[in-house]
Amino acid sequence: MLRRTFLTTAAVLLAGTVLSGTAHAQLKEINFGIISTESSSNLKTIWEPFLADMEKQTGKKINAFFAPDYAGVIEGMRFNKVQIAWYGNASAIQAVDRAEGEVFVQTTAKDGSPGYWSLLLVHKDSPINSLQDVLAAPGKYTFGNGDPNSTSGFLVPSFYVFGQNNIDPRKHFSRMVTGSHEVNALAVANKQVDVATNNTENLERLQKTQPAKAAELKSIWKSPLIPSDPIVWRKDLSDADKKTLKTFFMTYGTQTSGKSADQLGKETKVLTDLQWGAFKESSNRQLIPIRQLALFRDKIKLEGDANMAADEKAKKIAEIDAKLADLNKQMGS
Structure with missing residues (x-):
């Protein structure tokens, strides 16, 4: 049985370089960063088969790299302890x-949809039934916000929910906490917070891993459509490694x-477990709409700043x- 090495931020950053080769030389070993959308144990279960196939088909040793937050994976890539990673669009911008x-490829949804959606969740018994119920009650409810580098958990609701309504969530809620998609969903299910961010993909995952809580x-x-997640490599990888990957x-x-039909079926099953279809080619251009979103959010915040x-x-x-x-020009080019 393939023995997989699962790395944490501390293990990699403190242990020193674990890779064979240097920039622009072909690597024998690659660390694959996986953002913390849910518990590492759950992520390991669904990622293990994919990384095993990646190791077999590329001929390189593939190590999974987990961190307690998105920033850990970004920093791992920054210091070349992560050579390739799965990100959301907002965290990919930071990378x-x-x-x-x-960005070199993009995931697709297993049902063929072009992306996914950010959500606000409440308990099924909550008196909150709409966004307006939340906006109309300053100081009344508690809130579970997403990782600051999360597209669906933070950036999208920051703009569409709060920015467009001139609301500072830190002041609007009686208490605000920050957590992963899974942590926030469970906090709502357990009535530890009144409302929290999430997304359609993670909610579907929770329906499989903890159906009683999802219920x-x-x-x-529900937000406007968010582009499917990018896969990002370090641009200083050798041309040969880029071609292989x-x-x-x-x-x-x-x-x-x-x-063979059997191999295709197995690969399709692996992707289905990741909630994906086949990958498609992409580039940094897919991040432009998210960059625009972040700038619009910042502009609205500035316009509402009475102290500046x-x-x-x-x-x-x-x-x-x-x-x-400039981004509009890039979109048109």
Whole structure:
């Protein structure tokens, strides 16, 4: 049986370099970062078969890298302790901007949908039945917010729920805590918080892993579509390693020459357990709409800041407008 090495942030960052090779040389060993959307034990269960196939088909030793938060995986990539990782779009922006990352493929939903949706969850017995119920009751409810680097758990609700309604969640709720998607969902199910962020993919996962808890939840808000998650590699990987990795992703779970029906079925099952269909080619361009979203959120926050001097506010807003104009040009190019 394949023996897999599961790495934590501390183990990798303190133990020193565990890889064979240097930048631009082919690697014998690769660390794969997995963001903390739920408990590591659950993630290991669904990722083990995929990483085992990746190891077999690329001929490289693949180590799973887990961290207690999204930032741990980003920092792992920044210091070249993670060479490839699964991110959400918001955390991928941080990896691209700060950690030499580059988007090269994108996941797809197993049902063929082009993405997923952010949610606000409450307990099924809660008197809260709509977003308006939450917005109309400052100081009344407790809130479970997502990881600051999460697209669906933090960025999307920050803009659509709070930014567009000129609300600071730190002031609006009687208490606010931060946690992973799973932690927040369970906090709502256990009536530890009144409302929390989540997403359609994680809620579906919870319905399988803890169906009794999932049955205690109801959704009161659904966001616009969020692009499917990117897979990011360090852009200083050798061309040979990039070719090997991209070939693996682009052919995994698809019918290719020489692939038996049995192997295709097994790969499809692995992807289904990850809630994915086959991968598709992508690039950093997929992050542009999320970058725009973050800038719009920041602009709204600035516009509502009554304590900032008018000239300073105008300068900062102009800077944001310039960045938005540049992103619009990139979208059109």
